[in-house]
Amino acid sequence: MKKRVILAYSGGLDTSVIVRWLTDRGFEVITYTADVGQGEELSEIEEKAKRAGAVKAIIDDIKEEFARDYCMPLMRAGALYEGKYPLISSLSRPLIAKKLVEVAHKENAHYVAHGSTGKGNDQVRFEASVWALDPDIEVLAPVREWEFKSREEEIDYALKHNIPVKATKEKPYSYDRNLWGVAIEAGPLEDPWTEPPEDAFEITVSPEKAPDTPEYIEIEFKEGTPVKLNGKEYDQLWRLIWDLNEVAGKHGVGRVDMIENRLVGIKTREVYESPAGLILISAYDEIESIVLDRFTYHYKKDHVSHPYAELVYEGLWFS
Numbered sequence: 001m002k003k004r005v006i007l008a009y010s011g012g013l014d015t016s017v018i019v020r021w022l023t024d025r026g027f028e029v030i031t032y033t034a035d036v037g038q039g040e041e042l043s044e045i046e047e048k049a050k051r052a053g054a055v056k057a058i059i060d061d062i063k064e065e066f067a068r069d070y071c072m073p074l075m076r077a078g079a080l081y082e083g084k085y086p087l088i089s090s091l092s093r094p095l096i097a098k099k100l101v102e103v104a105h106k107e108n109a110h111y112v113a114h115g116s117t118g119k120g121n122d123q124v125r126f127e128a129s130v131w132a133l134d135p136d137i138e139v140l141a142p143v144r145e146w147e148f149k150s151r152e153e154e155i156d157y158a159l160k161h162n163i164p165v166k167a168t169k170e171k172p173y174s175y176d177r178n179l180w181g182v183a184i185e186a187g188p189l190e191d192p193w194t195e196p197p198e199d200a201f202e203i204t205v206s207p208e209k210a211p212d213t214p215e216y217i218e219i220e221f222k223e224g225t226p227v228k229l230n231g232k233e234y235d236q237l238w239r240l241i242w243d244l245n246e247v248a249g250k251h252g253v254g255r256v257d258m259i260e261n262r263l264v265g266i267k268t269r270e271v272y273e274s275p276a277g278l279i280l281i282s283a284y285d286e287i288e289s290i291v292l293d294r295f296t297y298h299y300k301k302d303h304v305s306h307p308y309a310e311l312v313y314e315g316l317w318f319s
């Protein structure tokens with residue numbers, strides 16, 4: 001019987017090449033693509049995956065689960081890594097890992113695979129999460145071991161195997177986006193002296209481009225969860241976060257520019273946009289400043305928020 005693997009699939013060059021690369025090595029590849037609010041059209045994913053050699057392509061809308069079970073605990077914890085980063089990518093990886101494990105069980109697969117590199121945090125988050133949930137599953141990380149030394153070599157391989165490569169000139173940045181925000185890295189940003197070019201940003205405008213008149217947002221919380229924006233009730237939490245991103249982004253709210261300590265021991269320049277995330281974290285904190293007694297409030301600020309952020313950053317969501 002063929003070895004079966006569930007691959008976390010974005011539809012980009014790396015993960016498309018992985019489909020073929022694993023197939024060449026005797027695996028039967030099932031791709032898994034999650035809609036976590038990255039704002040991308042996923043209708044072509046199935047065709048792309050199959051053209052690359054996948055036997056099956058699963059597309060899953062998990063925005064509401066992501067909002068409810070991942071963004072909300074983070075907001076309530078007031079978690080910002082190194083006091084600044086609202087943990088955008090750190091938040092989606094454990095949920096995607098959980099889904100990979102569920103699909104692996106359903107499809108009788110012994111392997112899962114991801115497209116993260118050996119230099120980042122995401123590989124650790126995927127692997128630690130998968131093994132926390134099922135230590136018997138083997139995790140494959142082709143990008144860490146394959147023969148390609150450059151993007152050009154990958155493109156050659158893709159063309160040779162009829163894998164569609166986007167002809168459009170891509171931005172020089174690496175993006176990871178979900179409902180909680182956008183992570184932007186690489187390219188000109190590698191130099192900390194370089195101010196982030198305006199074209200790097202996806203969901204916020206610069207203060208110069210923001211309207212001169214402010215906009216007021218009233219957020220109503222119920223049992224620690226936002227339920228209304230300016231009196232409008234939402235039955236889907238992800239939509240509330242989506243709309244809040246839009247209003248706040250339009251006013252230039254939510255940019256973060258930092259040097260970050262990765263858990264693998266590398267320092268890196270990172271730029272983020274998290275309009276809704278940063279607003280919700282601060283709104284929740286304002287409520288706590290009113291309703292918590294002094295000792296509880298101090299305890300939370302000093303002993304909960306930072307350790308919680310560190311756990312999430314380091315891939316220990318399921319610990």
Ligand code: ARG
Pocket residue numbers: 087088089090121122174175176183184185260270
């Ligand atoms: N540095 C951030 C983190 O580790 C963002 C990672 C973004 N990932 C990406 N593939 N661009 O959480």
